[in-house]
Amino acid sequence: MVCAAGGWRGTAAAVSAVGCGEGKQGAPAGSRAGVGGGGGGERPPAVGDHLWTLLVVVVVASGDRQLPRQRRCQEAVQSAAVCRGASDGSAAGAELGFRKGAQRIRSEEAQHDPALPPWFASYDPGAAKSILNNGRTCRVVFDDTFDRSVLRGGPIQGAYRLRQLHFHWGSSDDHGSEHVVDGVKYAAELHMVHWNPKHGNFAPALKQRDGVAIVGVFLKVGKTLKREMKRILEEMESIKTKGKETPFLHFDPSILFPKSRDYWTYEGSFTTPPCEECVTWILLREPIVVSPDQMAKLRSLSMNTENEPFHPLVDNWRPQQPLKGRVVRASFK
Numbered sequence: 001m002v003c004a005a006g007g008w009r010g011t012a013a014a015v016s017a018v019g020c021g022e023g024k025q026g027a028p029a030g031s032r033a034g035v036g037g038g039g040g041g042e043r044p045p046a047v048g049d050h051l052w053t054l055l056v057v058v059v060v061a062s063g064d065r066q067l068p069r070q071r072r073c074q075e076a077v078q079s080a081a082v083c084r085g086a087s088d089g090s091a092a093g094a095e096l097g098f099r100k101g102a103q104r105i106r107s108e109e110a111q112h113d114p115a116l117p118p119w120f121a122s123y124d125p126g127a128a129k130s131i132l133n134n135g136r137t138c139r140v141v142f143d144d145t146f147d148r149s150v151l152r153g154g155p156i157q158g159a160y161r162l163r164q165l166h167f168h169w170g171s172s173d174d175h176g177s178e179h180v181v182d183g184v185k186y187a188a189e190l191h192m193v194h195w196n197p198k199h200g201n202f203a204p205a206l207k208q209r210d211g212v213a214i215v216g217v218f219l220k221v222g223k224t225l226k227r228e229m230k231r232i233l234e235e236m237e238s239i240k241t242k243g244k245e246t247p248f249l250h251f252d253p254s255i256l257f258p259k260s261r262d263y264w265t266y267e268g269s270f271t272t273p274p275c276e277e278c279v280t281w282i283l284l285r286e287p288i289v290v291s292p293d294q295m296a297k298l299r300s301l302s303m304n305t306e307n308e309p310f311h312p313l314v315d316n317w318r319p320q321q322p323l324k325g326r327v328v329r330a331s332f333k
């Protein structure tokens with residue numbers, strides 16, 4: 001859920017403002033076409049966008065001068081994209097923008113909270129609708145018009161509806177996850193996005209502190225692989241290029257969970273407008289295992305449309321943000 005919808009176009013401004021040439025994740029022109037099924041919102045650029053981009057550039061450029069110039073540039077690009085997406089309130093923008101969710105977790109600093117209850121997912125396989133490539137990620141979309149696939153327990157109150165799941169991954173196995181635990185970057189990270197129906201709809205929920213809960217699952221490359229990933233990866237050929245979407249029915253996403261339900265949890269937050277506070281993270285301690293071949297399938301997607309040159313869809317993760325005093329609680333010792 002990286003990659004704010006409508007965010008990438010702003011990256012060019014960010015890049016040129018700091019004078020650093022082409023951003024690694026800069027998208028080609030015309031990359032804003034939306035995809036259906038809970039994706040792809042479009043909005044006109046607003047003055048606030050430009051101000052925000054400028055602000056990000058200034059902050060980053062004047063911040064840590066120890067950072068290599070190229071990295072500073074990329075961070076400016078990605079921060080701008082992430083926050084712009086959060087501001088538009090559209091399903092896609094918010095879905096991708098959320099907040100500066102990516103975090104470095106230090107397990108020894110996480111506070112064990114014995115009062116944290118276990119979490120439960122009750123998913124209806126019939127709620128699965130489609131799988132798509134929106135040029136930024138591979139996403140599976142679920143019917144969330146009523147409480148048919150819900151998450152309960154853990155740090156959240158009530159039942160949150162599953163809306164979609166998507167992945168973040170790297171160009172090689174040594175990076176790709178959005179969370180880094182004790183310095184370990186995983187090859188990929190799965191995000192299952194749920195929203196609180198008490199707010200009526202997904203877009204309004206995005207603006208509420210108790211609006212969204214995301215379950216994060218790490219994907220680690222190994223030998224005892226999670227065969228349940230097969231079903232999703234079989235569809236990669238059908239959604240090879242940006243804008244492709246195909247039906248994806250009768251799928252129970254709970255098969256993707258690891259055995260252990262141990263988790264870390266924290267409230268993400270943006271300190272700077274226009275970003276919203278809305279996500280409760282439930283990050284699972286135990287990774288699931290995928291094979292090198294499975295990772296290769298994810299990387300075989302293109303961030304471009306079929307009429308454009310193939311451009312591998314990789315490194316759709318955001319840079320890690322410091323916790324800045326936020327407390328990470330652990331459900332385990």
Ligand SMILES: [Zn+2]
Pocket residue numbers: 001002166167168191
């Ligand atoms: Zn995500």
